[in-house]
Amino acid sequence: MSHLNRRDFFEQSLFAAAAAAVTVGADEWVSAADAVATGPNDTIRHAIIGCRIRGRAHAQEFTKIPGVDVNYVCDPDQELANELAEQVEKLQGRRPKVVRDMREIFDDPAIDTVSVAAPNHWHALAAIWAMQAGKDVFVEKPVSHNLVEGRRTVQVARKTQRICQAGTQNRSSGPLTGAAEFIRAGNLGEISLARTVIYGRRGSIGAAGKCEIPAHVDFNLWLGPGTVEQPTRPQLHYDWHWVWDTGNGELGNNNIHMIDITRWLLGLEGLGDSVISVGGRLGYEDAGETPNTQMVVHRFGPTTVIQEVRGLKTEPFAKPAKSGYVIYGSQGIVADGSLFTPEGELVRKFTGVGENHFANFIKAVRSRQREDLRADILEGHVSTGLCHVGNISHRLGQPQPVEEIAKVLDAPSFDPAVRETFDGMVDHLRENEVDLRRTPLTLGPSLAIDSDAEKFVAAPAADALLGREYRRPFVVPSEQEI
Numbered sequence: 001m002s003h004l005n006r007r008d009f010f011e012q013s014l015f016a017a018a019a020a021a022v023t024v025g026a027d028e029w030v031s032a033a034d035a036v037a038t039g040p041n042d043t044i045r046h047a048i049i050g051c052r053i054r055g056r057a058h059a060q061e062f063t064k065i066p067g068v069d070v071n072y073v074c075d076p077d078q079e080l081a082n083e084l085a086e087q088v089e090k091l092q093g094r095r096p097k098v099v100r101d102m103r104e105i106f107d108d109p110a111i112d113t114v115s116v117a118a119p120n121h122w123h124a125l126a127a128i129w130a131m132q133a134g135k136d137v138f139v140e141k142p143v144s145h146n147l148v149e150g151r152r153t154v155q156v157a158r159k160t161q162r163i164c165q166a167g168t169q170n171r172s173s174g175p176l177t178g179a180a181e182f183i184r185a186g187n188l189g190e191i192s193l194a195r196t197v198i199y200g201r202r203g204s205i206g207a208a209g210k211c212e213i214p215a216h217v218d219f220n221l222w223l224g225p226g227t228v229e230q231p232t233r234p235q236l237h238y239d240w241h242w243v244w245d246t247g248n249g250e251l252g253n254n255n256i257h258m259i260d261i262t263r264w265l266l267g268l269e270g271l272g273d274s275v276i277s278v279g280g281r282l283g284y285e286d287a288g289e290t291p292n293t294q295m296v297v298h299r300f301g302p303t304t305v306i307q308e309v310r311g312l313k314t315e316p317f318a319k320p321a322k323s324g325y326v327i328y329g330s331q332g333i334v335a336d337g338s339l340f341t342p343e344g345e346l347v348r349k350f351t352g353v354g355e356n357h358f359a360n361f362i363k364a365v366r367s368r369q370r371e372d373l374r375a376d377i378l379e380g381h382v383s384t385g386l387c388h389v390g391n392i393s394h395r396l397g398q399p400q401p402v403e404e405i406a407k408v409l410d411a412p413s414f415d416p417a418v419r420e421t422f423d424g425m426v427d428h429l430r431e432n433e434v435d436l437r438r439t440p441l442t443l444g445p446s447l448a449i450d451s452d453a454e455k456f457v458a459a460p461a462a463d464a465l466l467g468r469e470y471r472r473p474f475v476v477p478s479e480q481e482i
Contacts, residue, residue, distance in 0.1 A: 136162050172354060179339075183327070199309075199322045274449060293310055294307075
């Protein structure tokens with residue numbers, strides 16, 4: 001068995017052991033219904049922006065919380081907005097107002113809180129506008145479309161003293177809270193390596209062509225801060241994830257959860273010392289632009305953090321898990337909410353008091369204490385930023401043969417796990433019959449980072465991708481304008 005296969009087998013075994021473990025006693029959990037004490041005059045009037053997958057989840061959660069009324073739902077797609085309004089009416093017994101333009105919500109002084117579940121390119125501006133209008137905000141992950149507007153969201157939250165929660169709900173997990181306390185106390189020893197994985201098949205979104213905008217969609221409002229006024233993907237909804245004007249690929253779509261868990265457990269602050277990406281959109285040709293196969297390597301001093309995404313047909317990372325994280329310490333390993341010896345023997349599963357993430361937001365809204373939040377906007381911004389810098393390396397990369405990429409990753413500055421992960425990526429692509437000579441992988445530049453300034457070191461082309469151009473009037477304000 002090769003060294004690569006030994007590591008792969010070892011990590012899968014960790015997850016299998018964690019899944020099979022029996023925990024004595026159930027983990028404590030504070031539900032949405034129990035988490036927030038209210039009185040007759042304490043009603044919080046809430047609005048949901050974005051009415052598809054996450055908006056529906058928001059409706060389910062906020063209508064469970066005592067003292068919260070969903071007064072608005074908003075989407076440029078009239079059909080989606082009406083469908084969600086019907087759902088909310090069934091859940092709370094009162095039909096919310098339906099609007100297409102979120103600015104109508106911000107102009108209503110009766111609204112206290114807003115949750116943003118629109119596409120990624122709207123997250124930061126919607127949150128900023130809401131906070132400037134005096135609303136508290138729950139904003140879905142990733143909290144921004146680019147790094148600069150993420151920092152602006154944090155700055156607006158601090159200036160306006162609004163409560164702003166990121167939708168990285170794993171931070172409300174009781175077992176993960178226990179794991180974080182255990183690791184932060186130094187019980188795992190020196191930590192040299194952590195990795196995150198998202199394995200989930202993503203098929204072709206169809207050949208590039210003209211996207212027909214449905215008549216019930218106000219496309220000007222849908223596009224908002226975006227700039228591509230004639231999309232080429234066949235489907236308007238959801239597939240915006242896979243084009244740079246509106247999305248952030250699978251790193252920002254799903255792996256943001258795993259990198260946020262890893263950063264939280266390790267207590268990592270800032271964007272690290274350097275980043276490099278290897279990947280590509282391989283296995284088919286379609287209208288998508290973001291990688292469906294990607295490895296991003298971050299350096300935080302002596303610690304290497306590897307993000308890995310696979311979007312072609314693949315076995316789960318570890319049955320039955322398609323996603324996960326593994327943290328390697330000199331005195332043990334943490335994976336899937338469990339502690340293992342360095343040799344991989346299960347020691348115990350972590351436990352702790354969990355909390356409903358939406359109710360946690362409402363609790364902080366009532367207390368006016370930012371410290372009550374499980375996922376303050378600053379934490380969401382930094383974790384999202386790790387996805388952004390990885391994608392920037394990819395976008396500046398060049399196609400390279402496998403052998404040339406391997407030479408770069410064999411450098412002493414890289415943990416051996418980096419080369420092993422790359423070899424696994426190559427094997428995976430070949431199993432999917434991807435000809436890496438005809439459609440080679442893209443090797444991004446290794447970019448040094450000034451984490452305090454949230455800029456790259458002597459890399460103007462990379463700095464140019466930290467922000468974006470906007471369509472007026474959908475413009476994220478500059479630092480001077482905040």
